Amino acid sequence: MKYLRHLAWSLALCPAVWAQTPAPTAPKPATAATRAANAEVQRTLPFNDRSDFEDAQRGFIARPDTVTIKDAQGKVVWDLEQYKTYIALDKPAPDTVNPSLWRNAQLNMQHGLFKVTDGIYQVRGYDLSNITFVQGKTGWIVMDPLISAETAKAAHELVTQHLGRKPIHAVVYSHSHVDHYGGVRGIVSEADVKARRVRIFAPEHFAQHAISENVIAGNAMSRRAIFMYGAMLPRNAQGGINGGLGQTTSLGAAGLVLPTDTVSKTGQEFTVDGVKMVFQMTPGTEAPAEMNTFFPERKAMWMAENTTNTMHNILTLRGAQVRDALKWSSFLDETIDLYGRNTEVKFQAHHWPMWGNQKIIDYWKKQRDLYKYTHDQSVRLMNQGYTGSEISEMIELPPELGNFWPNRGYYGTLRHNSRAVYQRYMGWYDGNPVSLNNLPPEPAAKKYVEYMGGEAAVIAKARADFDKGEYRWVAEAMKHVVFANPGNREGKEILADALEQMGYQAESGPWRSVYLQGAFELRNGTPKAGGIATASPDTIRAMPPEMLFDYFGVRLNGPKAAGKKIALNIDLTDLRKRYSLVVENAVLNQAPRFLPQADATLTLTKATLDSIQLRETTLEQAIASGALKVQGSQQAFTDFMGLLDNFDFWFNIVTP
Amino acid sequence: MSLRAAFHAAALLAAAPLAGQACGLHGGLDGQAFAPLHPGSIEVALGVRGLVDHGRVQPLPAAAPPLAFVRVQRSLQLLKARLEAGPPGPATAMLLVDSGLWARWAWTEGRLDMQVHVAGPEAGDRVVLTGEPVLAALLAQQLHPAQAQAARAWVVQGGDGAAAVFH
Numbered sequence: 001m002k003y004l005r006h007l008a009w010s011l012a013l014c015p016a017v018w019a020q021t022p023a024p025t026a027p028k029p030a031t032a033a034t035r036a037a038n039a040e041v042q043r044t045l046p047f048n049d050r051s052d053f054e055d056a057q058r059g060f061i062a063r064p065d066t067v068t069i070k071d072a073q074g075k076v077v078w079d080l081e082q083y084k085t086y087i088a089l090d091k092p093a094p095d096t097v098n099p100s101l102w103r104n105a106q107l108n109m110q111h112g113l114f115k116v117t118d119g120i121y122q123v124r125g126y127d128l129s130n131i132t133f134v135q136g137k138t139g140w141i142v143m144d145p146l147i148s149a150e151t152a153k154a155a156h157e158l159v160t161q162h163l164g165r166k167p168i169h170a171v172v173y174s175h176s177h178v179d180h181y182g183g184v185r186g187i188v189s190e191a192d193v194k195a196r197r198v199r200i201f202a203p204e205h206f207a208q209h210a211i212s213e214n215v216i217a218g219n220a221m222s223r224r225a226i227f228m229y230g231a232m233l234p235r236n237a238q239g240g241i242n243g244g245l246g247q248t249t250s251l252g253a254a255g256l257v258l259p260t261d262t263v264s265k266t267g268q269e270f271t272v273d274g275v276k277m278v279f280q281m282t283p284g285t286e287a288p289a290e291m292n293t294f295f296p297e298r299k300a301m302w303m304a305e306n307t308t309n310t311m312h313n314i315l316t317l318r319g320a321q322v323r324d325a326l327k328w329s330s331f332l333d334e335t336i337d338l339y340g341r342n343t344e345v346k347f348q349a350h351h352w353p354m355w356g357n358q359k360i361i362d363y364w365k366k367q368r369d370l371y372k373y374t375h376d377q378s379v380r381l382m383n384q385g386y387t388g389s390e391i392s393e394m395i396e397l398p399p400e401l402g403n404f405w406p407n408r409g410y411y412g413t414l415r416h417n418s419r420a421v422y423q424r425y426m427g428w429y430d431g432n433p434v435s436l437n438n439l440p441p442e443p444a445a446k447k448y449v450e451y452m453g454g455e456a457a458v459i460a461k462a463r464a465d466f467d468k469g470e471y472r473w474v475a476e477a478m479k480h481v482v483f484a485n486p487g488n489r490e491g492k493e494i495l496a497d498a499l500e501q502m503g504y505q506a507e508s509g510p511w512r513s514v515y516l517q518g519a520f521e522l523r524n525g526t527p528k529a530g531g532i533a534t535a536s537p538d539t540i541r542a543m544p545p546e547m548l549f550d551y552f553g554v555r556l557n558g559p560k561a562a563g564k565k566i567a568l569n570i571d572l573t574d575l576r577k578r579y580s581l582v583v584e585n586a587v588l589n590q591a592p593r594f595l596p597q598a599d600a601t602l603t604l605t606k607a608t609l610d611s612i613q614l615r616e617t618t619l620e621q622a623i624a625s626g627a628l629k630v631q632g633s634q635q636a637f638t639d640f641m642g643l644l645d646n647f648d649f650w651f652n653i654v655t656p
Numbered sequence: 657m658s659l660r661a662a663f664h665a666a667a668l669l670a671a672a673p674l675a676g677q678a679c680g681l682h683g684g685l686d687g688q689a690f691a692p693l694h695p696g697s698i699e700v701a702l703g704v705r706g707l708v709d710h711g712r713v714q715p716l717p718a719a720a721p722p723l724a725f726v727r728v729q730r731s732l733q734l735l736k737a738r739l740e741a742g743p744p745g746p747a748t749a750m751l752l753v754d755s756g757l758w759a760r761w762a763w764t765e766g767r768l769d770m771q772v773h774v775a776g777p778e779a780g781d782r783v784v785l786t787g788e789p790v791l792a793a794l795l796a797q798q799l800h801p802a803q804a805q806a807a808r809a810w811v812v813q814g815g816d817g818a819a820a821v822f823h
């Protein structure tokens with residue numbers, strides 16, 4: 001099947017086969033209402049406090065003139081140059097950008113190699129996350145090697161160029177998210193890890209979560225991630241500005257080399273190459289498997305992603321299980337208790353470090369209390385009978401938390417985090433019987449529009465409200481027009497205009513992206529291709545068969561499977577493991593054993609199974625080549641495969 | 657991945673940036689893996705394998721991608737010559753299920769045009785599903801079309817059987 005890929009790429013280079021797509025509709029300028037809203041942000045937030053800018057540039061060693069990183073095929077996987085054309089310290093916020101978000105982008109653009117403290121260096125601005133090099137007696141310990149092998153390698157080369165060539169003795173994965181381990185193959189080889197020449201430390205259950213977190217609902221999450229991360233937005237002042245945690249994500253090869261050393265207890269110590277590391281376990285905070293690392297000899301605390309210079313997400317907009325704000329807060333309290341006295345510098349996997357014990361303690365307390373306040377006040381209001389949407393509107397941070405720059409909502413927001421707290425405790429139902437069995441969007445929209453006097457009447461009123469800057473309401477009303485009649489071009493245009501202005505006003509990078517992507521899709525239609533990120537080959541190969549079979553279960557088309565009974569045995573010869581899959585009662589069950597009377601037996605290797613999942617080969621090729629053998633009823637096998645749905649990535653979101 | 661899917665994915669991925677894989681999102685599993693290339697293609701793959709297992713056709717040796725492609729092209733050129741020797745027939749798209757390669761031929765004013773690497777059948781096309789070793793065996797007259805059809809290693813959708821191609 002590799003030759004198919006070869007052919008496909010050859011064809012992609014042929015101009016004749018390029019699809020002719022119309023140029024997207026141009027974005028519109030900021031309205032007077034948006035300019036006023038952004039000016040109010042400029043007026044009310046403490047922009048005179050420049051300490052973050054000092055910290056973001058402190059310890060600067062070097063940066064190349066340009067940062068454009070390419071893969072082996074010459075494809076650009078990371079490019080700061082596009083951002084440099086419109087984001088700089090001396091450029092004021094454009095009127096299409098919330099000044100607070102602009103400030104965050106200016107800070108995130110401070111890139112290069114920096115000294116954090118004696119023996120600790122960071123490369124920032126080479127990916128969404130930072131990569132950190134801790135100097136041992138003879139070499140490096142690397143913390144969180146970015147997303148892509150290419151960016152990690154480039155960062156390592158920058159370190160080598162300025163600090164000398166040294167071997168890497170260990171890598172620490174702070175947690176189970178890909179921007180904290182995906183680039184590992186760019187700095188160490190799997191052979192060195194297997195030979196224990198390089199150790200990899202990770203928190204308990206790291207691999208399980210790294211592999212599983214996005215499996216079952218991955219298609220829907222990935223489609224929504226297009227909105228959240230704004231990867232398809234143009235790079236200019238009317239498009240992508242900043243992802244909140246960093247500029248954006250790199251597009252190179254993400255891999256996974258499994259850890260050699262598991263950390264399971266707070267206070268657990270390891271010394272590598274003369275560097276003592278003390279770990280604080282923080283499971284169930286920002287990630288299900290996460291840990292901080294204290295370097296006592298350097299009085300330096302690595303905060304993983306538990307504190308960054310933004311409010312983080314209790315629930316990400318792409319979709320995820322709700323995080324526990326209370327637990328998060330509690331672990332930060334423990335950080336202060338265990339390591340506060342001895343910390344002189346704190347640094348983490350995103351954003352810039354902070355120096356000075358008092359300042360750090362104050363920061364930790366404010367981050368701790370940010371999540372505690374969000375939790376407690378959301379629950380207080382919930383217990384007074386308010387619903388998620390009401391709480392979201394009512395809750396406000398006190399000035400001591402809200403005006404603290406690292407607590408601003410560049411990634412998470414108080415609005416959606418408070419709703420997440422409600423969701424964690426109460427779920428989707430707001431308690432109002434009307435909401436229990438309400439009409440879905442399309443039929444409801446038709447009735448709304450009918451009751452409101454028809455599409456033309458709604459549009460006329462929406463235009464008037466748009467002119468008054470009431471974009472949230474205009475969006476709400478026009479959603480009904482669009483869902484009642486997606487062919488109403490004028491309705492889609494007004495809705496797009498409203499979302500666009502909301503994007504221009506958003507302080508959160510993901511909120512801006514969500515709104516602008518929504519406007520883009522209303523104006524230009526749902527994209528047809530591109531932009532799809534699927535699990536890396538390393539992740540698939542590390543995935544246990546049970547997980548893949550669970551995924552088959554959610555691909556099974558229930559109505560189609562009704563009344564059918566199919567039993568398949570599966571012999572994975574390289575693993576020496578046998579399974580059975582049974583379709584019955586329109587569900588797929590699996591068991592780790594053969595059934596005595598299966599309809600058919602499939603014999604293959606896990607490698608072949610992975611290869612098909614990775615689309616390196618097809619099911620047909622595996623069968624025709626003999627890599628997948630089917631004994632027994634071939635009809636049962638083909639019937640089974642025919643029951644699996646394909647998930648279309650580009651489902652509609654802003655239109656029915 | 658079918659040639660069609662591979663082609664479109666490659667072209668468009670080259671044109672658009674990939675989705676972000678930021679904190680917590682690693683990219684899900686491909687929701688279209690394990691899908692048949694075309695309705696009936698799995699049955700045909702099983703049929704092709706059955707003929708190989710029973711020694712009725714010889715498996716083709718593994719080859720590097722460019723050589724494999726040259727080999728397929730050679731077979732298709734032979735097929736074209738065979739078709740040109742016969743009377744004109746309906747427009748036909750052929751899927752070689754083991755490589756996912758689509759070829760298509762049509763008669764225009766008495767002239768046969770054959771294209772390799774097409775995205776798939778066009779509306780109204782007759783569709784042939786088979787495998788490369790079966791095609792090779794048929795062209796070499798080591799296998800009778802009726803045998804291929806009986807083994808479900810040659811399936812014609814929307815038209816007559818193997819004889820419609822191999823006159």
